[in-house]
Amino acid sequence: MKIIEAMKRIKANKKKIQELQLLIKDNSARFAHETPKYENTEDKVREWTQSAQDTVQENIRLLTAIARTNLQTKVSIELGGRMVQKTIAEWVWRRREYAAVDQLTWELQTDRGLKEGMMPNTSTGVAFEVKLVRNYSPEARDEALMMYRGEAAAIDAALEVTNAVTDLDEGPVRLPAGL
Numbered sequence: 001m002k003i004i005e006a007m008k009r010i011k012a013n014k015k016k017i018q019e020l021q022l023l024i025k026d027n028s029a030r031f032a033h034e035t036p037k038y039e040n041t042e043d044k045v046r047e048w049t050q051s052a053q054d055t056v057q058e059n060i061r062l063l064t065a066i067a068r069t070n071l072q073t074k075v076s077i078e079l080g081g082r083m084v085q086k087t088i089a090e091w092v093w094r095r096r097e098y099a100a101v102d103q104l105t106w107e108l109q110t111d112r113g114l115k116e117g118m119m120p121n122t123s124t125g126v127a128f129e130v131k132l133v134r135n136y137s138p139e140a141r142d143e144a145l146m147m148y149r150g151e152a153a154a155i156d157a158a159l160e161v162t163n164a165v166t167d168l169d170e171g172p173v174r175l176p177a178g179l
């Protein structure tokens with residue numbers, strides 16, 4: 001099974017669980033004078049409950065397999081003219097949060113609206129020249145921003161392909177010796 005197939009199955013399973021829960025809710029009790037919807041409703045409620053629990057376990061198994069696969073599978077993406085290799089899990093975290101953090105860090109390197117030129121001295125009335133001192137490289141900032149502005153799309157494209165072609169590691173959990 002491919003990663004994307006597992007993700008789709010998890011989504012479908014969540015819907016199935018909700019449907020089973022609704023059946024359980026609607027049929028777990030009735031008045032004695034009401035006609036039951038099912039011949040043996042008690043058995044049905046028990047079956048639906050078991051099915052929901054089994055489906056939860058299936059999702060946990062699939063999510064664990066996805067996590068294992070994400071930690072083991074390396075993906076290379078070209079960023080800023082060089083190939084960067086990380087695991088799927090690392091790329092997911094980068095995409096969710098940290099690429100934007102890095103982009104903001106570079107975006108904050110600005111002139112803060114300060115302008116060079118002549119400024120009047122309020123105490124003496126004599127104007128003086130002010131020079132702007134940049135404590136950053138505008139060229140390095142612009143280059144980094146170009147890279148970071150395209151990073152999310154590059155990650156999305158690479159992971160979409162990876163999720164479609166990578167087999168899920170459904171093997172047993174391998175714990176370190178001594179645990």
